[in-house]
Amino acid sequence: MKRTINILLALVMVAGLVSCNDGGNKKSKRGNQGGLSSNAAERVYVAPGEHDEFYAFMSGGFSGQLGVYGLPSGRLLKVLPVFSQNPENGWGYTEETKPMLNTSFGFVPWDDSHHPDISQTNGVLDGRWVFINGNNTPRIARIDLKNFKTEEIIEIPHSAGNHSSSFITENTEYVVAGTRFSVPIPQKDMSIKDYKGNFKGSLTFIKVDQETGHMDIKFQLMMPGFNYDLSHPGRDKSHGWFFFTTYNTEEAHTLLEVNASQNDKDFIAAINWKKIEEYVNNGGGQKVPAKYAHNIMDENTHTATSTMKTEVLQVNPMDVPGAVYFLPTPKSPHGCDVDPTGEYIIGNGKLSADLTVHSFTKMIDAIENKKFDGEAYGIPILNFEDILAGVVKQPGLGPLHTEFDDKGNAYTTFFISSEVVKWKVGTWEVIDRQPVFYSVGHGMIPGGNSRKPFGKYFVALNKITKDRYLPTGPELTQSAQLFDITGEKMELLLDFPTIGEPHYAAAIPGDMVAPNSRKIYKLAENKHPYASLSDSDTKVVREGKEVHIYMNMIRSHFNPDNIEGVKVGDKVYFHVTNHEQDFDVPHGFAVIGANNAEMLIVPGATETLVWEPKEVGVWPFYCTDFCSALHQEMQGYIRVSPADSNIGLSWSLGED
Amino acid sequence: MKKAGIIMIIGSLLLLGLFKFPLWNIVLGAPQYPDPLGMDIYIQGIQGVEEFDIQNIDGLNHYIGMKTIPKVEDMWEFSVFPKVIGLMVALGVIIGLLGFLGKVSYKWFLGWFIVMSILGLLGMYDFNLWLIEYGTDLDPKAIMKLLNPDGTPMTYKPPLLGYQKMLNFDVDSWPATGAYMIFAGMMLTVVAFFVGRYEYKKKVKTEPILKPALA
Numbered sequence: 001m002k003r004t005i006n007i008l009l010a011l012v013m014v015a016g017l018v019s020c021n022d023g024g025n026k027k028s029k030r031g032n033q034g035g036l037s038s039n040a041a042e043r044v045y046v047a048p049g050e051h052d053e054f055y056a057f058m059s060g061g062f063s064g065q066l067g068v069y070g071l072p073s074g075r076l077l078k079v080l081p082v083f084s085q086n087p088e089n090g091w092g093y094t095e096e097t098k099p100m101l102n103t104s105f106g107f108v109p110w111d112d113s114h115h116p117d118i119s120q121t122n123g124v125l126d127g128r129w130v131f132i133n134g135n136n137t138p139r140i141a142r143i144d145l146k147n148f149k150t151e152e153i154i155e156i157p158h159s160a161g162n163h164s165s166s167f168i169t170e171n172t173e174y175v176v177a178g179t180r181f182s183v184p185i186p187q188k189d190m191s192i193k194d195y196k197g198n199f200k201g202s203l204t205f206i207k208v209d210q211e212t213g214h215m216d217i218k219f220q221l222m223m224p225g226f227n228y229d230l231s232h233p234g235r236d237k238s239h240g241w242f243f244f245t246t247y248n249t250e251e252a253h254t255l256l257e258v259n260a261s262q263n264d265k266d267f268i269a270a271i272n273w274k275k276i277e278e279y280v281n282n283g284g285g286q287k288v289p290a291k292y293a294h295n296i297m298d299e300n301t302h303t304a305t306s307t308m309k310t311e312v313l314q315v316n317p318m319d320v321p322g323a324v325y326f327l328p329t330p331k332s333p334h335g336c337d338v339d340p341t342g343e344y345i346i347g348n349g350k351l352s353a354d355l356t357v358h359s360f361t362k363m364i365d366a367i368e369n370k371k372f373d374g375e376a377y378g379i380p381i382l383n384f385e386d387i388l389a390g391v392v393k394q395p396g397l398g399p400l401h402t403e404f405d406d407k408g409n410a411y412t413t414f415f416i417s418s419e420v421v422k423w424k425v426g427t428w429e430v431i432d433r434q435p436v437f438y439s440v441g442h443g444m445i446p447g448g449n450s451r452k453p454f455g456k457y458f459v460a461l462n463k464i465t466k467d468r469y470l471p472t473g474p475e476l477t478q479s480a481q482l483f484d485i486t487g488e489k490m491e492l493l494l495d496f497p498t499i500g501e502p503h504y505a506a507a508i509p510g511d512m513v514a515p516n517s518r519k520i521y522k523l524a525e526n527k528h529p530y531a532s533l534s535d536s537d538t539k540v541v542r543e544g545k546e547v548h549i550y551m552n553m554i555r556s557h558f559n560p561d562n563i564e565g566v567k568v569g570d571k572v573y574f575h576v577t578n579h580e581q582d583f584d585v586p587h588g589f590a591v592i593g594a595n596n597a598e599m600l601i602v603p604g605a606t607e608t609l610v611w612e613p614k615e616v617g618v619w620p621f622y623c624t625d626f627c628s629a630l631h632q633e634m635q636g637y638i639r640v641s642p643a644d645s646n647i648g649l650s651w652s653l654g655e656d
Numbered sequence: 657m658k659k660a661g662i663i664m665i666i667g668s669l670l671l672l673g674l675f676k677f678p679l680w681n682i683v684l685g686a687p688q689y690p691d692p693l694g695m696d697i698y699i700q701g702i703q704g705v706e707e708f709d710i711q712n713i714d715g716l717n718h719y720i721g722m723k724t725i726p727k728v729e730d731m732w733e734f735s736v737f738p739k740v741i742g743l744m745v746a747l748g749v750i751i752g753l754l755g756f757l758g759k760v761s762y763k764w765f766l767g768w769f770i771v772m773s774i775l776g777l778l779g780m781y782d783f784n785l786w787l788i789e790y791g792t793d794l795d796p797k798a799i800m801k802l803l804n805p806d807g808t809p810m811t812y813k814p815p816l817l818g819y820q821k822m823l824n825f826d827v828d829s830w831p832a833t834g835a836y837m838i839f840a841g842m843m844l845t846v847v848a849f850f851v852g853r854y855e856y857k858k859k860v861k862t863e864p865i866l867k868p869a870l871a
């Protein structure tokens with residue numbers, strides 16, 4: 001009975017909403033979640049066969065990967081493997097991709113990926129690459145947006161918790177990697193009690209080659225032992241500067257939730273990187289020993305190489321006067337965000353009731369007039385009042401991150417009060433607030449990290465899901481929520497689950513990337529040393545205990561398909577080349593008893609899987625990706641004989 | 657016959673377009689080929705519309721046992737056709753030039769047109785024979801053997817001209833730029849014939865009047 005009444009009530013309410021839907025004045029009548037009263041469904045609906053307007057690259061957080069979603073639909077388009085092995089396509093399992101996960105700590109097949117950022121030219125997104133940081137084993141990856149593939153990973157030495165990363169300058173000159181945890185540099189066996197004054201924080205500036213995208217550490221700035229939390233490049237008028245928030249300026253080493261929250265103000269470190277670059281170009285800095293891996297995937301050999309580097313250039317800020325300043329910012333600032341004009345630097349004190357906004361112009365003025373309020377480890381501290389542009393009063397609890405639209409508005413996320421607050425840059429007045437579900441971390445506006453944001457959507461990247469979707473046991477996916485921000489008020493359109501933790505995201509209009517997206521690798525350009533580009537290249541070669549099988553595949557067969565002469569104890573390398581030259585026709589390769597993964601080989605590429613047969617028998621291999629009408633027939637056998645057998649290698653190429 | 661001679665020369669020169677543009681175009685579209693596969697048939701050989709179309713068509717055709725699309729060296733036509741066209745262009749230009757100089761009758765223009773038409777028809781006939789051969793001489797070990805409703809083995813001859821549904825494919829076979837250029841060129845030679853005749857008749861009409869006057 002109660003249920004019936006509820007349904008009736010709901011019907012009455014729906015009828016009421018529909019009947020007063022006068023179209024012209026719709027927006028003001030929408031409730032905070034008013035999916036029924038608005039046409040939210042229509043505005044996120046992408047009809048079959050049509051494409052989303054934006055690509056959103058959403059960090060996979062503790063999955064170590066990068067999720068590619070379409071906006072506004074929220075559809076997951078692809079999971080790009082970056083720092084973690086991915087058995088779906090053999091990433092990190094095949095011989096070609098294993099070097100990508102090499103580090104000075106050895107093979108690290110997982111990470112905690114946080115902040116994707118899209119390359120820019122003149123402060124505008126250009127759609128060439130996405131960079132993302134590995135937080136745990138400090139690394140930065142570059143994903144090429146032609147191939148949608150991780151093509152480079154560089155490890156960051158002298159760093160621990162690569163968190164204030166991987167943000168880029170407005171011409172992609174530099175990607176930064178700031179350490180969240182300060183550590184002894186160089187590492188040594190010492191008492192943790194002696195943290196204060198002895199640990200250091202490194203801020204690493206990685207130069208990006210504009211042609212190839214290749215990364216190379218240009219210099220590491222050795223900063224005091226604070227925690228470098230987040231960062232943001234200056235842009236437009238503040239181009240040439242980089243800003244890093246800090247916490248634990250107390251340099252506490254135990255119970256940080258209390259002991260690192262004592263100072264009323266921590267700092268934003270303002271770094272004039274152009275000045276340091278000039279200093280370094282003139283021979284400044286000191287080369288010190290370091291051990292870090294630099295891994296590059298070659299587009300033509302389809303093979304990654306890992307090089308261990310042995311030194312890095314260190315810069316002491318004391319040696320470059322005028323390059324580094326501290327901006328006092330209340331209280332344990334987390335997000336550090338610069339508005340599209342480059343004038344305002346927003347430091348969100350996560351324990352502060354207010355939002356603090358610094359003025360770049362005032363900062364420069366204070367520096368020129370030497371209006372300092374002391375120093376920390378020799379680095380001048382500017383006077384809080386002198387650089388303050390304004391304060392957004394009592395906007396919410398636990399401010400974290402701020403993004404900007406193209407109309408002079410800022411959108412700040414509030415973790416504790418679980419909401420997004422829209423405010424006006426310059427007047428600091430709050431315009432709107434919307435609850436999110438639940439506990440939002442970063443927010444994202446496409447191009448929000450650039451001079452030219454596409455202020456159509458805001459995506460809230462939430463930490464807690466609770467009742468938003470059907471429950472899936474104790475472990476729930478995290479969630480993202482899409483808001484329309486074209487009007488005065490934000491409007492919730494959609495929420496959708498994400499992989500891992502959608503820590504931060506970056507988005508770009510589809511038409512800036514899609515036309516360049518690769519369809520196939522040309523077989524004629526395949527320079528893999530073990531490729532079999534024609535059937536006459538196929539062969540099986542024994543080198544001691546290693547057997548190399550040069551195999552190719554095309555709908556719907558392997559060549560060779562029956563192999564004999566392999567023995568228990570051999571190490572068998574399947575080098576498989578996909579001969580298809582047709583878009584979207586990869587083939588898979590799997591063999592029974594493989595201890596690593598299967599492979600997914602895209603058209604024109606070669607990949608290698610190692611298989612170590614342990615038992616005598618005739619073992620099948622087959623295609624794992626449904627490729628054609630005769631996919632089921634795409635199979636072969638490999639005969640494994642006893643270790644002391646004298647059966648020679650033989651194979652068949654389709655003959656009876 | 658100056659005007660007619662010039663038209664004749666232009667008309668026959670238009671045939672040179674065949675060396676640059678495809679004569680015929682066959683397009684195969686299917687649900688899983690939103691970008692249809694296509695082949696351009698030139699007098700010197702067959703090329704895919706996109707770089708890998710031929711490979712992909714061959715890949716599909718092997719299911720039903722069709723031979724691979726012929727390479728240049730596989731068919732005598734691809735060496736003979738260019739020579740025949742080259743010869744006809746040269747002949748046309750020479751006839752046009754002689755006509756321009758008044759050395760030959762306008763009837764030669766029509767003669768060239770008739771010879772060209774016969775060659776064209778022979779070419780089409782040959783092309784159709786090739787399509788029949790290609791679509792019916794199937795590998796007995798073909799993976800898929802399909803029957804027509806009447807129980808006869810299905811054949812896969814693409815249409816000589818027009819549209820046809822073949823299994824899951826929509827096949828379109830139409831003349832391409834080169835064909836339109838021959839057509840225009842041949843029409844011009846017909847125009848040359850009529851213009852030549854008109855010019856001749858005008859000359860014949862005026863001559864009897866002039867003659868007595870001179871006499």
